[in-house]
């Protein structure tokens with residue numbers, strides 16, 4: 001079977017932008033408005049001759065209600081059915097309470113997690129990414145999903161984790 005990589009995180013951290021970067025085409029919907037991706041959306045990806053499925057999800061939030069609860073539930077199903085999880089955090093904003101709640105959800109899942117420090121568009125922002133060590137998920141992986149900075153190294157790390 002083709003291995004599955006789920007991309008999760010709170011709204012607007014750049015999950016869909018990262019999915020497009022991984023698959024090498026603009027297929028996942030990127031929006032400034034949170035809540036655009038509602039379901040789990042799988043895409044075919046390949047890197048270094050290996051194939052995998054990358055699953056985009058909507059923004060995860062704790063104690064969500066109504067529509068947001070359905071989105072969060074879908075994200076949790078994506079985690080439960082993944083081989084590896086990419087947990088995306090906005091390095092410019094830093095770790096929020098919602099990020100910390102997501103870490104607790106991910107711990108309960110016991111899945112392997114790669115911590116992505118997104119929006120590291122330049123060397124200066126890398127300093128801010130180091131603060132994400134506080135999430136307790138090990139070394140943050142600094143990338144710019146928008147500009148591609150660090151994307152090759154991340155894809156290598158994903159294959160190593162599969």
Ligand code: GDP
Nearest residue numbers: 011012013014015016017030031119144145146
């Ligand atoms: P999602 O809600 O987590 O799927 O986030 P999106 O992928 O839709 O992105 C939300 C916003 O963040 C959009 O305006 C993106 O262009 C922007 N964004 C995503 N990745 C980056 C990045 O690496 N750097 C910067 N500066 N902006 C980004």
Ligand code: MG
Nearest residue numbers: 015016029037
């Ligand atoms: Mg999205």
